Amino acid sequence: MRAIGFRLGTRGSALALTQSTTVAKDLAAASNTGYEMIKVKTEGDVTTGPLSQLGGTGVFAAALRLSLLQGGCDVAVHSLKDLPTTQPEGLVIAATPVRADVRDALCARDGLTLATLPLGASVGTGSPRRSAQLRAARPDLVIVDIRGNVGTRLGRVAGSPAQADDGGVGRTAQGDLDAVVLAAAGLERLGLAEHITEYLDPAIMLPAPGQGSLAVEVRSAGAGNAAVDAALEELDDAATRLAVTAERALLARLEAGCAAPIGALGRIQQGTLTLDSVACAPDGSDTMRRSAATRELTVQGAARLGIALAEQLLSEGAAELAGL
Incomplete structure (x- = not known):
């Protein structure tokens, strides 16, 4: 058994754990070290209400960053679109791995697409960016603000089987919407791409800055292990970082x-x-x-x-x- 070379901090949602485990395994293989996963509960995981009113993107990042700064973990993995653009003193984004699919995805009942959704169809999203672009493309749609993890959101679609729920906030009744819009990357990482009825072309739905990309963050001095620091350099994808x-x-x-x-x-x-x-x-x-x-x-x-x-x-x- 390899000695632990780093402790990786992550949110506890299914998507966060999937993303973080992928990074942890890649770092461990490249550095020939073991690792320990540290679950950190963030404000965004426990606070109810629209995301747009919860203080911005930082609600999913602050607790992880505090854990890093205080030495509770050595590496933290974030969805890059969830990170505020101001980088905190004492922390650096050491790697942006190869980016996944950047597109937003429509998950609709009966295989419907954005063009074939009926007049006045209800579409769920918690993103003002998605809401505005949906309304621009289809002014007749009724946009419903939704919260919760990926499984909870998918369960809102009429005819969708109940999804595994890992304790996210905002649990609601099943099947009250015609469709939801989610990031394609998250659905694919969770093995849920079969729920996608249309990948939305960026010409219609331009994604959020950083969407589909992960950010691997460490203290400015590094992860505390030279082999892990070298592995982080290997993990960084130049094209993704520039974009x-x-x-x-x-x-x-x-x-x-x-x-x-x-x-x-x-x-x-x-x-x-x-x-x-x-x-x-x-x-x-x-x-x-x-x-x-x-x-x-x-x-x-x-x-x-x-x-x-x-x-x-x-x-x-x-x-x-x-x-x-």
Whole structure:
């Protein structure tokens, strides 16, 4: 049995544990060390009410970060879209592994798609970004704010079998909605992709900055084990880091969080980093889509791209449009 080389902090939801275990196994294999999983309960796991009113993205990150800073764990795994854009003193994102599917996914009754949902269909989501873009595409839809883990949300769809529930907040009756929208990456990581009736094209539903990407965070001095630190460098995917750096730089310059109807997606093709963005009126009545690109494929270049596109959005009225 290998000696424990690191303690990995994680939320206790099924999705968080799945993501964290994948990272832990990769780090352990690359560093030839063992590991211990440390479950940390966050504010977002115990507080009820709309996510957009719970203090922003940090509700899922603060407790994990405090555990890291206080030495309760050596490594923490976050969904990158859940991290505030301001990096706390004493902590660094040591790795952004290869990104999973960035798209949002519609999970609807009877195999329906966004185009074939009936007039006035009810669609559940807890994201103002998704709500605004759904309303822009289908103004007739009734958008219902929902909470809970992935299983709970899937169970809201009419005709869906009861899903395994790991204790998330917001338990409700089954089958009261026509559809829900969730991140494709989370469904795929949990082996629930069969519930997806349509992958929503980013041209219709631009994802959240960092969606589909994980962030592996450690103290500034490292994980406390040289072999683990080296493994973290190997785990970091350069293309993913550049894309999400641009996306999060845009979000930071806009001073927006999860309560803002803002989407962004970076991608590298043929030596060029392109960043697409959208700012929406919360009711979906208007959207502003803009793009920019750079051939400076460095972290600094990616950040500059995000800031420059945000400045363009702001100069054209995005703050007023999105209610920032």
